[in-house]
Amino acid sequence: MNPAGSIKFLYAAYIATWLIHGLYIGSLIRRYSRLRERKKDLGK
Amino acid sequence: MKRAFPILAAVTALLLAYAFYEAIWVAPMERTMGDVQRIFYYHVPSAWTAFLLFFVNLIASVIYLVRRNAKADAVALVTGEVGVVFCTVVLVTGPIWARPVWGIWWTWDIRLTTTLVLWLIYVSYLVLRRFSESSQTPKLAAVLAIFGALDVPLVYFSIWFFRTQHPQPVIGGGGSIDPRMLHVLLLNWLAFSCFALLVSWARYRLEMFKREVEEAEALESLLVAGSGAQISKTQIPLSREPQ
DSSP states (O other): OOHHHHHHHHHHHHHHHHHHHHHHHHHHHHHHHHHHHHHHHHHO | OTTTHHHHHHHHHHHHHHHHHHHIIISSOOOTTTTTGGGGHHHHHHHHHHHHHHHHHHHHHHHHHHHHHHHHHHHHHHHHHHHHHHHHHHHHHHHHHHHHHHHOOOOOOOOHHHHHHHHHHHHHHHHHHHHHHOTTTTHHHHHHHHHHHHHHHHHHHHHHOOOOOOOOOOOSSTTTOHHHHHHHHHHHHHHHHHHHHHHHHHHHHHHHHHHHHHHHHHHHHHHSGGGGGSSSGSSOOOOOOOO
16 A cells, blocks of 8 residues: 555545535525525515 | 534534544554545544434434424434434545555445445435425334434444454454544544534524424415415514524
8 A cells, every 4th residue: 555645535535524514514504594585485 | 502502613613623633643643554544533433423313313213202292303303314414424434445445445345234224224214204295204204213223233233243344343342542543533523423413403403493484384374275364474473583
């Protein structure tokens, strides 16, 4: 194994981890925005 | 409670940053694998956190089946969803570690296969909850969650009882680890557990808000359709923001 070559796998794993969490948090924000819109429409 | 959320968010951010620093710069380098071994500091705590969330999902599902408690049902849904996110991290970081170390991305090893099955069970749990319109959905989902939870000990103990390509457990089960590595591992687990709590809390608030909006929408439909035409829309109880 080439330790210098393996560093890119370390970066890939850490980036993938935060990408997955980021996408999930983004989906929560989108769902919250949609619900706020629905709530606003109810008042009309 | 409203002030506790930003405090937890700040503590979690600091913990995650410190745990990242320790994982990259402080933990000693493993002799044979080199830097790629540091994936372990994200992979293992994510797995433990997913197991913890699935355990809470099991408890909440049992409470729901016994008491028909709506909050327990919401907790079950939230922990199932966040648990799937952490399990996804495990299934993505594992092959990224395996490629340089084993020379392959994936093998149908018992630990890997049972983890994939666990992920599929909880994804099916979420699909059931998302698309089923039946009033029986929470009950069916709770039963499915109990079956899903049975796979957790199978995943965890598979490397104790079967011959496997996966590394042996670092705590118990005959495995050993440098104390400095163990410190960084536990620190990352603490950070990811706080992060899971924070995200679950946000998701729980979102779920309660969603139920409140759906209730108000149903009530409005009734008012519009039926005799409630004379009742003002302002009487619809929709004053609360999510807690």
